[in-house]
Amino acid sequence: MNQKYLFPSNQTEHDRLLRLNEVYNPYTFQYLNKLIQPGMNVLEYGPGIGMIGKWLVSSFPDIGYTALDISEEQLNAVKTNFIDAKLNPPKTIRGSIANVNMLLNSETSYDIIYGRWVLAYLPNKDDVISTVSQLTSFLKPGGYLVIEEGDVTPCQAISLKNDGTSHNNITAFNNWYELTMKLQTPCKIDMSLGSTIANKLANSHKLHQAPYAYQPHLTTEYEKAILALAIPGSRKRLIELGLTTISESKQLETNLWNLAQDDSIHIEFIKNTIVTIQKELAHGS
Ligand SMILES: C[S@@+](CC[C@H](N)C(=O)[O-])C[C@H]1O[C@@H](n2cnc3c(N)ncnc32)[C@H](O)[C@@H]1O
Numbered sequence: 001m002n003q004k005y006l007f008p009s010n011q012t013e014h015d016r017l018l019r020l021n022e023v024y025n026p027y028t029f030q031y032l033n034k035l036i037q038p039g040m041n042v043l044e045y046g047p048g049i050g051m052i053g054k055w056l057v058s059s060f061p062d063i064g065y066t067a068l069d070i071s072e073e074q075l076n077a078v079k080t081n082f083i084d085a086k087l088n089p090p091k092t093i094r095g096s097i098a099n100v101n102m103l104l105n106s107e108t109s110y111d112i113i114y115g116r117w118v119l120a121y122l123p124n125k126d127d128v129i130s131t132v133s134q135l136t137s138f139l140k141p142g143g144y145l146v147i148e149e150g151d152v153t154p155c156q157a158i159s160l161k162n163d164g165t166s167h168n169n170i171t172a173f174n175n176w177y178e179l180t181m182k183l184q185t186p187c188k189i190d191m192s193l194g195s196t197i198a199n200k201l202a203n204s205h206k207l208h209q210a211p212y213a214y215q216p217h218l219t220t221e222y223e224k225a226i227l228a229l230a231i232p233g234s235r236k237r238l239i240e241l242g243l244t245t246i247s248e249s250k251q252l253e254t255n256l257w258n259l260a261q262d263d264s265i266h267i268e269f270i271k272n273t274i275v276t277i278q279k280e281l282a283h284g285s
Pocket of ligand 1: 020045048049070096097115
């Protein structure tokens with residue numbers, strides 16, 4: 001199975017993830033904060049650079065936290081991030097979430113299993129629902145699986161100028177959007193996995209689901225830089241896939257940095273859907 005992930009684990013990617021975290025973490029923290037209790041055992045799959053884990057362990061020092069990721073470099077980044085914050089390095093497990101049954105110990109169960117922007121990258125879309133089912137089998141009774149996945153499709157650039165002038169920088173956004181959408185087929189990425197998952201689970205899953213929560217549509221200064229940073233990170237794959245050339249992608253990157261500096265244009269960015277499944281409490285509890 002092709003387990004190649006689109007982005008590398010390098011400094012540019014870490015900068016991109018850092019900005020994504022700055023944009024999205026406040027709402028994620030607020031959401032998780034309602035579920036977490038002291039002493040809980042938490043598994044995070046696809047933790048990236050570990051910003052959520054760092055927040056969890058700093059806010060709830062007696063919590064058990066395990067990070068599972070396909071990339072050794074990302075797991076190292078998580079450990080470094082913890083050590084820099086003077087936290088003990090977390091337990092880590094390396095492997096694909098699609099094989100979670102083989103990676104986790106059946107003797108260990110979790111109060112909360114959380115992941116953001118990970119299932120969208122599973123190469124086989126049939127794996128998404130079976131992975132969700134497998135993950136729920138590692139929950140304690142009453143435990144929560146919290147899946148946060150994006151819907152890129154509502155992204156749009158909004159001109160704040162109403163003077164009728166043309167906006168070259170909106171063209172840069174449109175080019176980014178077109179390229180992103182073209183990735184869906186060859187990389188088998190579902191750019192609206194948040195709502196796809198919510199719809200699929202609504203029809204197929206027997207476990208109790210909380211009402212969906214949605215990250216509010218955010219417009220912050222970081223979002224435009226995130227678009228620009230995604231280009232050098234994914235350039236190698238984009239060229240391999242024949243979706244762009246070096247010169248085209250460099251031009252797009254420059255245009256996106258111009259867009260990032262243009263205060264007259266707002267971006268409405270990825271809207272995340274947060275799907276929460278609670279495992280049934282055991283009878284008599
Ligand atoms: C877009 S990043 C999201 C990182 C983090 N969840 C966040 O919100 O900042 C995707 C993460 O999932 C990991 N990943 C990708 N495919 C995976 C898979 N099949 N199994 C486990 N981790 C995976 C990547 O290495 C990366 O750390």
